[in-house]
Amino acid sequence: MNVRQLELRYFRNYEKIKCDFYPNCIHVLTGKNAQGKTNLIESIYYLSHLRSFRTQSQSRLIKDDHDFFMIRSVMESHQRKEEVRIVGYEHEKHLYRFNDPVHRYSDFIGNINAVLFCPDDLSLFNQSPKMRRRFLDMELIKLSKKYTWTLNHYQKLLRQRNMILKKEKIDDVLLETLTEQMIEDQVIILNQRVYFLENLMEKTKKFYSYFTSEKEDIGGQYLTFIELENIRENLKNAYVRSFHRDKMYKQTHLGIHKDDIDFHMNGVSLKDIASQGQKRSFLISLKLALCQIIYEKQKEYPILLLDDVFSELDENRSQKLISILPKTMQVFITMTERVNMDWFRNHETKIYQIEKGHLKEVNL
Numbered sequence: 405m406n407v408r409q410l411e412l413r414y415f416r417n418y419e420k421i422k423c424d425f426y427p428n429c430i431h432v433l434t435g436k437n438a439q440g441k442t443n444l445i446e447s448i449y450y451l452s453h454l455r456s457f458r459t460q461s462q463s464r465l466i467k468d469d470h471d472f473f474m475i476r477s478v479m480e481s482h483q484r485k486e487e488v489r490i491v492g493y494e495h496e497k498h499l500y501r502f503n504d505p506v507h508r509y510s511d512f513i514g515n516i517n518a519v520l521f522c523p524d525d526l527s528l529f530n531q532s533p534k535m536r537r538r539f540l541d542m543e544l545i546k547l548s549k550k551y552t553w554t555l556n557h558y559q560k561l562l563r564q565r566n567m568i569l570k571k572e573k574i575d576d577v578l579l580e581t582l583t584e585q586m587i588e589d590q591v592i593i594l595n596q597r598v599y600f601l602e603n604l605m606e607k608t609k610k611f612y613s614y615f616t617s618e619k620e621d622i623g624g625q626y627l628t629f630i631e632l633e634n635i636r637e638n639l640k641n642a643y644v645r646s647f648h649r650d651k652m653y654k655q656t657h658l659g660i661h662k663d664d665i666d667f668h669m670n671g672v673s674l675k676d677i678a679s680q681g682q683k684r685s686f687l688i689s690l691k692l693a694l695c696q697i698i699y700e701k702q703k704e705y706p707i708l709l710l711d712d713v714f715s716e717l718d719e720n721r722s723q724k725l726i727s728i729l730p731k732t733m734q735v736f737i738t739m740t741e742r743v744n745m746d747w748f749r750n751h752e753t754k755i756y757q758i759e760k761g762h763l764k765e766v767n768l
């Protein structure tokens with residue numbers, strides 16, 4: 405998948421730009437601090453996820469003193485071009501494909517697939533389990549419509565079950581029916597999450613081994629409240645055991661809405677032992693693994709967005725990172741340092757200078 409053209413209007417510090425990009429090519433975005441490098445990455449991420457990775461507030465994306473932003477792009481996927489456009493206001497956004505309105509976000513998300521690495525991603529290891537579940541969900545939602553439907557359905561059932569538990573007089577039959585349906589949803593969700601994580605970790609390990617000369621043993625294990633053989637049977641038993649406790653405390657204690665991932669290195673939780681560089685290498689490997697999974701499923705690479713990826717990576721690892729980027733993947737990399745073109749010698753690379761919200765291609 406490639407962004408062939410990007411047009412921004414009143415997005416962050418961009419007043420108005422229109423730029424053509426190259427397919428299957430590394431785009432290096434250079435410039436001093438606070439010039440708009442991350443903002444440009446953010447606009448491509450927004451096309452893919454319909455939200456920012458830096459703010460929850462859409463109004464922050466609108467250039468000061470304006471009341472909307474526009475991101476328009478010509479995307480190319482499997483040799484077919486598609487024009488998409490997002491117009492964002494303070495509290496709403498309008499989506500278009502070839503000028504036709506797209507009413508459901510789910511019809512828009514997933515068509516444009518971008519994978520991001522940014523320094524804030526390191527919080528995946530330190531923050532609450534919710535963040536790690538969200539990471540799994542976000543990726544699976546993009547890959548599987550069945551997962552999206554089942555997760556939404558499960559969340560609806562969970563809300564209903566909690567509402568019933570809060571009532572004075574509890575309808576046991578209804579409670580049981582809901583529990584049975586929740587079990588069926590969880591069989592699907594657990595299977596998909598566990599399979600996805602195993603696949604992701606297997607690939608992550610391979611990428612990680614390129615980065616480092618020491619041979620750390622890394623992994624990520626899915627943590628849930630049941631043993632993962634005979635999932636349906638174990639779920640049923642767990643809910644039977646928790647039935648009285650749920651009724652007593654008027655809430656659902658068990659479920660995949662409480663699960664977690666334990667990322668580890670040499671048998672110890674990653675956040676407790678890994679250096680900054682090791683965490684960063686782990687995460688980059690994870691993102692490259694994700695690109696690989698998307699490639700296997702969709703037969704083309706997503707767009708890879710690497711924001712500030714080289715800080716805290718030594719020269720050796722930085723160089724290795726570039727060397728393992730697939731040649732048929734479009735990549736955007738931001739950096740403030742002068743570009744060492746030697747790192748990119750085996751890839752088709754274009755350099756852009758960004759200054760105060762203006763972008764120009766440069767020849768080094």
Ligand SMILES: Nc1ncnc2c1ncn2[C@@H]1O[C@H](COP(=O)(O)OP(=O)(O)OP(=O)(O)O)[C@@H](O)[C@H]1O
Nearest residue numbers: 416417437438439440441442443464465466467468
């Ligand atoms: N809504 C907005 N309207 C106008 N300017 C904005 C808006 N949001 C952010 N900016 C400006 O964008 C600039 C930051 O851009 P960006 O984060 O892309 O910098 P960068 O080039 O990635 O810098 P660094 O190298 O420090 O990461 C800041 O000057 C900020 O004030």
Ligand SMILES: [Mg+2]
Nearest residue numbers: 441442712738
């Ligand atoms: Mg930046």
